[in-house]
Amino acid sequence: MQYLQIIVILTTLIIGLPLSSMAANSDNTEMQTTPADQTALPMVAGEIRKVDSGTGKITIKHAEIPNFGMPAMTMLYKAGDPVMLEQFKAGDKIEFAVDKVDGALTIVSLELANR
Secondary structure, three states, X not given: OHHHHHHHHHHHHHHHHHHHHHHHOOOOOOOOOOHHHHHXXXXXXXXXXXXXXXXXXXXXXXXXXXXXXXXXXXXXXXXXXXXXXXXXXXXXXXXXXXXXXXXXXXXXXXXXXXX
């Protein structure tokens, strides 16, 4: 019985420590943006490679995404609003903003590039 109590206490400490250290992080280096301040997100240049309206996802070849320190690459993203995908097709030159929503990198703004 004591072993079970020790395991429960250790598990609680192990799980609780990362959560408490995240809560105590006062420098806000990984602060997520809210919909109210999406205009503060950088717009990133890219080209649509594939649109999958059925899954609400889009594949984009893009420049560096500075708010995530992500280098230029081609990657699949979730669309914040799947309706936004109806206006775009493969080959479109775009500008977009990405944010972390519910733990997933999500397109929160998408528009045709002015090139």
